[in-house]
Amino acid sequence: MSLSLADVEKVARLARLAMNEQELQAAQAQLNNIFGLIAEMQAVDTKGVEPMSHSQDLAQRLREDKVTETDQRAAFQAIAPQVEQGLYLVPQVIE
Amino acid sequence: MTWEIVIGLEVHTQLSTNSKIFSGASTAFGAEPNTQADAVSLALPGVLPVLNKGAVERAIRFGLATGAHIAQRSVFARKNYFYPDLPKGYQISQFDLPVVGQGALTIQVEPLSGNAKPYEKTVRITRAHLEEDAGKSVHGVGGSGGYAVAGGYGIASAYGRGDVTGIDLNRAGTPLLEIVSEPDMCSAAEAVAYAKALHTLVRWIGICDGNMQEGSFRCDVNVSVRKPGQPLGTRREIKNLNSFKFMQQAIDYEVQWQIDTIENGGKVQQATVLFNPDTGETRAMRSKEDAHDYRYFPDPDLLPLEISSDWIEQVRGTLPELPQAKQARYVNDLGLSAYDASILTASREMADFFEAALGDASAQAKICANWIIGEVSAQLNRDGKDMSQCPISAQQLGGMLQRIADGTISNSGAKEVFRTMWAEGGTADAIIEAKGLKQVSDAGAIEKIVDEIMAANADKVAEYRSGKDKLFGFFVGLAMKASKGQANPAQLNDILKKKLAS
Numbered sequence: 001m002s003l004s005l006a007d008v009e010k011v012a013r014l015a016r017l018a019m020n021e022q023e024l025q026a027a028q029a030q031l032n033n034i035f036g037l038i039a040e041m042q043a044v045d046t047k048g049v050e051p052m053s054h055s056q057d058l059a060q061r062l063r064e065d066k067v068t069e070t071d072q073r074a075a076f077q078a079i080a081p082q083v084e085q086g087l088y089l090v091p092q093v094i095e
Numbered sequence: 096m097t098w099e100i101v102i103g104l105e106v107h108t109q110l111s112t113n114s115k116i117f118s119g120a121s122t123a124f125g126a127e128p129n130t131q132a133d134a135v136s137l138a139l140p141g142v143l144p145v146l147n148k149g150a151v152e153r154a155i156r157f158g159l160a161t162g163a164h165i166a167q168r169s170v171f172a173r174k175n176y177f178y179p180d181l182p183k184g185y186q187i188s189q190f191d192l193p194v195v196g197q198g199a200l201t202i203q204v205e206p207l208s209g210n211a212k213p214y215e216k217t218v219r220i221t222r223a224h225l226e227e228d229a230g231k232s233v234h235g236v237g238g239s240g241g242y243a244v245a246g247g248y249g250i251a252s253a254y255g256r257g258d259v260t261g262i263d264l265n266r267a268g269t270p271l272l273e274i275v276s277e278p279d280m281c282s283a284a285e286a287v288a289y290a291k292a293l294h295t296l297v298r299w300i301g302i303c304d305g306n307m308q309e310g311s312f313r314c315d316v317n318v319s320v321r322k323p324g325q326p327l328g329t330r331r332e333i334k335n336l337n338s339f340k341f342m343q344q345a346i347d348y349e350v351q352w353q354i355d356t357i358e359n360g361g362k363v364q365q366a367t368v369l370f371n372p373d374t375g376e377t378r379a380m381r382s383k384e385d386a387h388d389y390r391y392f393p394d395p396d397l398l399p400l401e402i403s404s405d406w407i408e409q410v411r412g413t414l415p416e417l418p419q420a421k422q423a424r425y426v427n428d429l430g431l432s433a434y435d436a437s438i439l440t441a442s443r444e445m446a447d448f449f450e451a452a453l454g455d456a457s458a459q460a461k462i463c464a465n466w467i468i469g470e471v472s473a474q475l476n477r478d479g480k481d482m483s484q485c486p487i488s489a490q491q492l493g494g495m496l497q498r499i500a501d502g503t504i505s506n507s508g509a510k511e512v513f514r515t516m517w518a519e520g521g522t523a524d525a526i527i528e529a530k531g532l533k534q535v536s537d538a539g540a541i542e543k544i545v546d547e548i549m550a551a552n553a554d555k556v557a558e559y560r561s562g563k564d565k566l567f568g569f570f571v572g573l574a575m576k577a578s579k580g581q582a583n584p585a586q587l588n589d590i591l592k593k594k595l596a597s
Contacts, residue, residue, distance in 0.1 A: 060400045063148060065148060066119060067120070087233055087261030
């Protein structure tokens, strides 16, 4: 499988990356190299092997349901670009 | 021309944990904006999610309550999309390995039209998965909206545009259980019955407070129409319905719109629509390009969730008797009708009240049910209260039922006791004593009264004996009056019948 330039453009758009023609072509070549490696791996027979969801063979540790965080709004909002009335401000979102 | 309606629901229930699903920030509703938005909720660099045991336990409870398979291994995945109320750029959810597998919920459907009878239906639940809620956008902040900062440097100009949106991330990270049904419902009545049954269940098993105004229980409804026997039609999804009434209206409107569109030669396009309660109409949202290309992949920040059989069994041991099991027990062991049983199990508060009032007097089940479904519910309705705010306790009502059962008070006396109890409180015994409501069950005393009225109305007695049966009520009335309404009616009837016949 290889990626078309349109595929790369679409992925870039989904990731909100602005790329010019040259960058798109470079990314296409690099991504296709990776796909080449994946194609090699896919040649391996994996019948009956459960897919891994994580590189470590461990289970998730759980925390007790307790409130441990205190209000640090002032500290967090001191480094935010724009705040008002306790809200973080962003350019208008149209629903 | 008949059409078949096909409906499936996705319900987001906020789980009633104290802290968020992946951090120790509070989930309390109504706090000042962003005071419960910790570093994890804000997606600051370097933070890692740590899963809340309480959220997982609630998911297990739900799975057990719907007879579903609980996955001993499930996986969290990233659902990628950009929106300001989701600062990470992805929502942590579950995709191909959800915590709860296929289950089912049996519902009682009250048809909305005409004389159709209520019926039972089982709706299959495809899956239920854990995920985090997003934050909230507050529109109309700043600029012309009155939030402008003094000194000429208005918020509106900060981004060089007309308006801004405020973001409150208190809700971000609140645990959700998204419950997805199969498209098993074929009318608005069935969809509403399913949503209501689910709403009852999640409160019953204590996993969600069910507060729809606060967004604790939000329904997305997928609707399509087709001709019988044809493949499924294209569906449109009505988003974020937070009242059963709106759900009903939205489905009715949407179904009619789809039928009209097709019959007028048009085609239904797959879309997400919003319901406007003011107009009663559904309207397609501005279609977001690529909106459904979420590029799920397993979240490398979270290891697989493993749930041991021991844990599942331990949770099973803490589950209360479920509404359906209770209904069956009320019908089979207590002899109640299916209708009474379903009303008494509409909420856990109602069922608890019934059982506490009844105590071990199972023979009184029907009369106890009648009082709760009748007088208690009617009075609560009139006062605009729910069961948890009932001014009389189950013990008070139970005390009164005992006095009805042992013949101390008549039904009309009981009504008086009930009114007094409701308004002024007090035990049944104290009220009976204070108001002199104790009925006369002394056979000798009643016989004396009957003898007296028969002697005083010898002509009527003669008429009765010559076949004018209708006069029986006349004698009952006189005797009751003579006893100041306190004669035990059943006993009075017996004695009168005997004496008049002899």
